[in-house]
């Protein structure tokens with residue numbers, strides 16, 4: 001079931017994403033024989049390269065792989081220099097596509113991947129349309145747009161409108177690589193292929209939901225970009241809210257792009273909006289890592305990172321408590337948090353179930369309750385963990401929390417496909433289920449807008465946290481109540 005014959009044109013081909021993610025993913029698809037039988041890849045960017053130079057440069061990250069396969073793979077790679085604002089270059093690109101397609105017997109089904117700085121997200125589609133490369137006459141023409149999709153509500157609306165004046169919604173694939181992660185998709189199977197979870201997946205049984213995406217790395221070489229972005233834009237508006245959409249949505253009528261995306265959109269529309277600064281202050285915490293010493297090693301603070309303003313107030317950590325105003329989730333708090341330079345790299349969703357209504361085994365004493373939790377580990381060690389109570393062996397009824405732990409890697413010999421592998425292949429076969437639709441991206445921006453506005457104010461707090469810790473302790477106060485804290489995965 002390989003995708004039909006087509007060509008993939010990557011703009012921003014000389015950039016890091018192409019080298020680190022796209023080419024390695026395409027290579028994996030190539031050796032698995034998942035790419036179309038007749039397929040070419042054309043790299044396009046400002047720099048002038050020959051095909052051969054680009055082949056060498058773009059496959060730099062494949063050193064460890066089998067050399068013969070790399071040589072075979074290189075044969076599908078081509079290059080065409082394009083100045084993004086020079087219409088003649090698009091004519092030349094069109095000519096090159098025509099020639100290569102004819103020579104290699106490839107149908108003119110085209111995917112354009114925008115892996116460029118966001119400033120070019122409108123100019124490239126406009127110029128593609130100008131030379132007729134957006135047309136779908138008997139063949140498809142699709143556009144993959146990388147994040148960030150805008151920097152706030154207004155810019156996202158404008159970008160959407162401009163894209164839609166040159167391509168139609170069904171041609172636009174807004175990539176959110178979190179949706180391509182295997183365990184994120186597995187959430188759908190867990191919820192809707194098993195009869196035991198769905199009946200309790202609501203306010204009657206669930207006490208709260210927690211989603212964490214922690215990274216141990218800092219901003220590395222991306223200080224310049226990150227300082228203008230911050231955790232809210234970089235991780236929450238897109239990745240984490242999309243996860244909430246899948247976790248909280250109603251069952252779709254079928255597994256089909258719009259059926260699923262209609263349901264996640266309803267979730268975004270039901271987010272209880274923040275309506276005052278006070279509310280934001282009490283429910284949203286931002287932090288920035290400061291220098292620290294770990295195992296005798298001095299760790300730089302964020303403000304000392306390359307490309308970062310020395311007085312920066314950009315958040316490298318953010319945590320939000322919010323509600324979804326609908327029948328299923330009324331009064332169930334959702335907690336999401338993300339940060340850089342935290343103690344470990346882990347992404348997971350935790351469903352905390354309500355306690356049993358009657359404490360039968362406490363013998364009248366105040367004993368800690370068994371807190372049933374379902375933990376969906378997105379990465380690393382993809383899997384699902386269920387925590388529940390059992391009797392300790394011996395006399396009496398002493399209860400003890402135990403784990404039922406499923407590790408995804410025990411399921412098959414198959415290596416888990418990377419998110420980009422999965423998403424590239426989906427676009428090639430025309431399945432947009434795991435791509436964000438324009439209306440949901442806009443709703444997500446609407447939700448974060450009051451937070452963005454509040455944080456622009458000079459008196460809006462930002463808390464420091466030592467690099468290598470779990471963020472500012474103010475974030476702990478978001479979770480109220482006895483014996484409740486965030487889960488601290490190790």
Ligand code: BG6
Pocket residue numbers: 147177215234235347
């Ligand atoms: C990207 C962000 O979208 O996601 C990065 O721009 C972040 O800042 C990355 O590091 C995290 O992705 P993953 O797949 O490593 O969790």
